[in-house]
Amino acid sequence: MIIIGEKINASLPGVKAMIKKRDVAALLELAKAQAAAGAKFIDVNVATDTGSHDDELQSMKWAVETIQQHIDTPLCIDSADPAVLEAGLEARRGRATLINSVKADNEHLAEVVPLAYHYESLLVGLAMDKTGIPKTVEKRLKACEEIAGACEIHKVPVESMYFDPLVLPVSSDVKQGVVTLDTLSEIKKRFPGANTVMGLSNVSYGLPKRPRLNRAFLHMAIYAGLDAAIMDPLDEELMLAVRTGEALMGKDRFCRRYMRAFRKQEAVV
Amino acid sequence: MIIIGEKINASLPGVKAMIKKRDVAALLELAKAQAAAGAKFIDVNVATDTGSHDDELQSMKWAVETIQQHIDTPLCIDSADPAVLEAGLEARRGRATLINSVKADNEHLAEVVPLAYHYESLLVGLAMDKTGIPKTVEKRLKACEEIAGACEIHKVPVESMYFDPLVLPVSSDVKQGVVTLDTLSEIKKRFPGANTVMGLSNVSYGLPKRPRLNRAFLHMAIYAGLDAAIMDPLDEELMLAVRTGEALMGKDRFCRRYMRAFRKQEAVV
Numbered sequence: 001m002i003i004i005g006e007k008i009n010a011s012l013p014g015v016k017a018m019i020k021k022r023d024v025a026a027l028l029e030l031a032k033a034q035a036a037a038g039a040k041f042i043d044v045n046v047a048t049d050t051g052s053h054d055d056e057l058q059s060m061k062w063a064v065e066t067i068q069q070h071i072d073t074p075l076c077i078d079s080a081d082p083a084v085l086e087a088g089l090e091a092r093r094g095r096a097t098l099i100n101s102v103k104a105d106n107e108h109l110a111e112v113v114p115l116a117y118h119y120e121s122l123l124v125g126l127a128m129d130k131t132g133i134p135k136t137v138e139k140r141l142k143a144c145e146e147i148a149g150a151c152e153i154h155k156v157p158v159e160s161m162y163f164d165p166l167v168l169p170v171s172s173d174v175k176q177g178v179v180t181l182d183t184l185s186e187i188k189k190r191f192p193g194a195n196t197v198m199g200l201s202n203v204s205y206g207l208p209k210r211p212r213l214n215r216a217f218l219h220m221a222i223y224a225g226l227d228a229a230i231m232d233p234l235d236e237e238l239m240l241a242v243r244t245g246e247a248l249m250g251k252d253r254f255c256r257r258y259m260r261a262f263r264k265q266e267a268v269v
Numbered sequence: 270m271i272i273i274g275e276k277i278n279a280s281l282p283g284v285k286a287m288i289k290k291r292d293v294a295a296l297l298e299l300a301k302a303q304a305a306a307g308a309k310f311i312d313v314n315v316a317t318d319t320g321s322h323d324d325e326l327q328s329m330k331w332a333v334e335t336i337q338q339h340i341d342t343p344l345c346i347d348s349a350d351p352a353v354l355e356a357g358l359e360a361r362r363g364r365a366t367l368i369n370s371v372k373a374d375n376e377h378l379a380e381v382v383p384l385a386y387h388y389e390s391l392l393v394g395l396a397m398d399k400t401g402i403p404k405t406v407e408k409r410l411k412a413c414e415e416i417a418g419a420c421e422i423h424k425v426p427v428e429s430m431y432f433d434p435l436v437l438p439v440s441s442d443v444k445q446g447v448v449t450l451d452t453l454s455e456i457k458k459r460f461p462g463a464n465t466v467m468g469l470s471n472v473s474y475g476l477p478k479r480p481r482l483n484r485a486f487l488h489m490a491i492y493a494g495l496d497a498a499i500m501d502p503l504d505e506e507l508m509l510a511v512r513t514g515e516a517l518m519g520k521d522r523f524c525r526r527y528m529r530a531f532r533k534q535e536a537v538v
Binding site: 170171174175176177178181203207208209212213215216217219220222223224240241244245247248249250252253254255258259262263 | 439440443444445446447450472476477478481482484485486488489491492493509510513514516517518519521522523524527528531532
């Protein structure tokens with residue numbers, strides 16, 4: 001399982017302040033801690049609800065340059081704004097990068113997919129279109145097909161794609177867990193060679209004991225074909241859940257990583 | 270999820286003694302506690318390693334008659350010996366019963382499947398043959414096909430069947446988790462109308478923190494199409510895992526059972 005560390009996200013109050021203050025030490029600490037905990041990519045999202053387009057662009061440049069001066073972990077450049085994505089990619093030139101993200105909207109596809117080609121980057125494709133997140137498996141797959149079509153036109157190989165089936169809360173529509181998992185498993189069938197990714201925590205919105213739902217959903221998703229998760233690698237229980245899932249899926253030779261993870265956790269039940 | 274309570278099993282030392290002593294109070298307590306905790310079937314396995322064939326037969330009659338005099342919960346008559354199964358079924362006459370189990374062995378099929386027809390009972394079919402548990406999905410499915418064939422001959426409807434894909438430890442062969450889950454999902458496709466069942470705990474044999482592996486495997490299996498689990502309904506964490514899985518699978522309207530389960534568990538993390 002590829003872990004994408006989600007903690008550098010300006011929607012979190014502490015991170016927002018850190019970015020505004022250009023707090024190098026705090027930013028690096030957050031990046032290093034996630035890498036040390038096993039993140040293979042560090043997501044960088046610097047969009048604040050109050051900041052301007054230019055604020056976000058300058059913050060992205062600063063954050064990417066600051067982090068990569070000190071650690072080699074690949075970054076995941078995360079913005080809804082193609083110009084901000086490009087600023088991050090420009091700063092990353094020549095280093096491994098995941099673009100987060102593009103959706104099945106012609107205008108957005110025309111702006112973002114060529115960036116993936118030009119900067120030889122990996123690309124997250126969201127199973128949604130202009131109008132939002134479809135409620136059915138078929139329509140989410142249609143969105144993926146449109147993204148895959150744009151990738152073909154712009155010569156981005158399917159192996160560079162990370163499709164995200166997207167997750168809606170089961171508390172508002174009890175069928176949404178299955179819709180996400182079935183979309184995931186269909187993506188693996190329709191786009192052999194492509195990867196899958198998702199965030200987990202939306203599924204449990206509005207319910208008690210959310211971490212339990214998130215971990216259970218992770219295990220179901222791992223069986224459905226999940227390759228990567230956008231998550232908090234500092235959440236020890238969630239990381240143990242990843243190791244448990246890998247052991248059960250035969251992705252942990254002789255269950256060695258599982259056993260090592262629990263050797264450090266004697267106190268854990 | 271249909272819970273089959275597994276605790277009346279003479280391979281457990283306390284239960285073995287209870288059966289030998291014909292301890293009515295202890296037997297009833299075990300049956301009632303499992304029913305109260307949510308078991309829809311109570312498994313009854315009275316085979317001891319030292320007892321004779323006739324011992325097991327007499328014990329089965331005693332246990333079935335004793336339990337059903339006091340509670341109405343359906344029983345799961347569990348023996349490798351067709352004569353013991355029949356003694357249990359005879360004692361159960363006219364009441365809901367699950368036979369546990371038959372395997373894809375011609376002689377065994379010829380003895381056990383007609384019992385399911387004659388006593389209008391449900392039947393667990395194990396994905397194994399004379400030679401043991403196959404290591405591949407294809408061979409396990411072949412065993413299920415043979416069982417389904419015998420059911421057709423003996424007029425046992427497919428809706429009465431509970432196919433068990435069987436579980437081997439991932440510690441000895443890391444691919445076995447996936448083999449079980451893929452067998453499960455294929456059974457649901459090939460035998461529409463049939464049910465699936467399995468025990469969980471074998472998967473984690475030989476590894477630390479077994480309950481974590483068992484719960485994670487349960488969640489994967491629920492997504493793969495598991496209808497029933499042979500498990501300990503007095504294991505609160507495992508029962509909470511069942512409720513969590515049901516909520517995520519859209520099998521819990523408005524997530525009400527999930528919320529109720531956790532309302533009783535304020536202390537649980």
